[in-house]
Amino acid sequence: MLVSILVPLYNSELKNVLLTLQSIINQVGLEFEIVVCDDGSTQDLTKEIEDFFLDKKFLSYKFVNQKNNVGTVKNLLNASRIAKGRYIKPLGPGDFFYDNHSLKSIASLMDSTDSKIAFGRMISYSSLSSGDYVKSGFTAPKNIAPFRNGNVQKQKANILLYNDWISGSTMCYRKDSFINYSENIAPHVRLCEDLIQVLALLDGNTVEFMDENFILYEYGVGVSTSGIKNPLLINDHHSFNQYIRERYRDRIPLCLRGSEQSYVNNKMFKVLRYLEKILKYPNRRIDLKETAQNRIKDDSLENISILNETVNQYLNKTHSNHN
Numbered sequence: 001m002l003v004s005i006l007v008p009l010y011n012s013e014l015k016n017v018l019l020t021l022q023s024i025i026n027q028v029g030l031e032f033e034i035v036v037c038d039d040g041s042t043q044d045l046t047k048e049i050e051d052f053f054l055d056k057k058f059l060s061y062k063f064v065n066q067k068n069n070v071g072t073v074k075n076l077l078n079a080s081r082i083a084k085g086r087y088i089k090p091l092g093p094g095d096f097f098y099d100n101h102s103l104k105s106i107a108s109l110m111d112s113t114d115s116k117i118a119f120g121r122m123i124s125y126s127s128l129s130s131g132d133y134v135k136s137g138f139t140a141p142k143n144i145a146p147f148r149n150g151n152v153q154k155q156k157a158n159i160l161l162y163n164d165w166i167s168g169s170t171m172c173y174r175k176d177s178f179i180n181y182s183e184n185i186a187p188h189v190r191l192c193e194d195l196i197q198v199l200a201l202l203d204g205n206t207v208e209f210m211d212e213n214f215i216l217y218e219y220g221v222g223v224s225t226s227g228i229k230n231p232l233l234i235n236d237h238h239s240f241n242q243y244i245r246e247r248y249r250d251r252i253p254l255c256l257r258g259s260e261q262s263y264v265n266n267k268m269f270k271v272l273r274y275l276e277k278i279l280k281y282p283n284r285r286i287d288l289k290e291t292a293q294n295r296i297k298d299d300s301l302e303n304i305s306i307l308n309e310t311v312n313q314y315l316n317k318t319h320s321n322h323n
Contacts, residue, residue, distance in 0.1 A: 004085030071190035120214025168194030
């Protein structure tokens with residue numbers, strides 16, 4: 001078995017579930033299984049899904065139903081433990097493979113590069129109240145260049161400094177790595193299984209990028225893109241931040257080590273982006289440090305101090321590049 005596609009359910013609409021399952025069944029050119037894992041939904045869709053599989057004459061499926069709601073991370077972890085595939089591909093209801101060869105393409109890439117984690121391009125869409133669908137401009141990550149070029153340091157900066165995340169919908173994992181990293185984050189994270197990407201990068205793994213359309217992603221309905229401030233989501237990030245500062249203290253950038261609220265204070269994030277743009281034009285005579293401080297002058301003294309050290313690192317880098 002090459003790939004196990006995990007379909008996590010939690011009070012999901014049957015229509016979306018069946019459309020996603022059809023997208024999976026349509027995949028050709030490789031051996032795969034579907035593991036439907038329900039996280040304690042109020043309505044059990046097992047019979048409807050089994051009838052669907054029977055009608056489609058699809059037999060390679062399993063169910064893992066949680067009695068109680070345990071969260072996305074543990075739900076997927078439990079499903080992955082009974083999966084038979086070499087690779088794990090989570091795919092939520094409402095998301096679809098781009099075409100019938102998408103799964104084969106990502107698996108072939110991972111085979112050829114012996115990678116632990118890989119992702120492809122996404123096209124996002126939104127559902128209208130009329131029942132129509134419209135293309136959305138959302139994409140993640142926004143900056144693809146570090147992954148296209150295989151620049152691990154810039155990949156780390158993309159995710160750790162700039163919060164330019166890879167969408168979990170587009171990621172595929174080697175099974176042993178997925179289980180290992182999921183077990184590591186499970187005590188700290190309930191919903192955000194895609195935080196695995198942070199551990200993989202901090203452990204020195206390269207995230208492979210398939211530069212072709214891979215996933216059609218339904219924007220605006222999941223916990224991360226709904227626009228609703230979910231306290232569980234906020235708690236996930238706070239708890240995870242504490243965990244990586246303890247486990248990877250010697251590997252994370254200086255400016256992240258003192259942050260208690262997020263990887264980088266939102267205003268510091270904007271300043272760092274600003275500095276990156278400035279450093280592309282080093283001949284411009286701008287006092288970077290003064291400009292940066294002016295842009296966050298209402299921040300705490302601690303954050304100002306952290307920023308000063310970060311800015312000095314950038315300035316030293318620029319100076320050394322001109323010597």
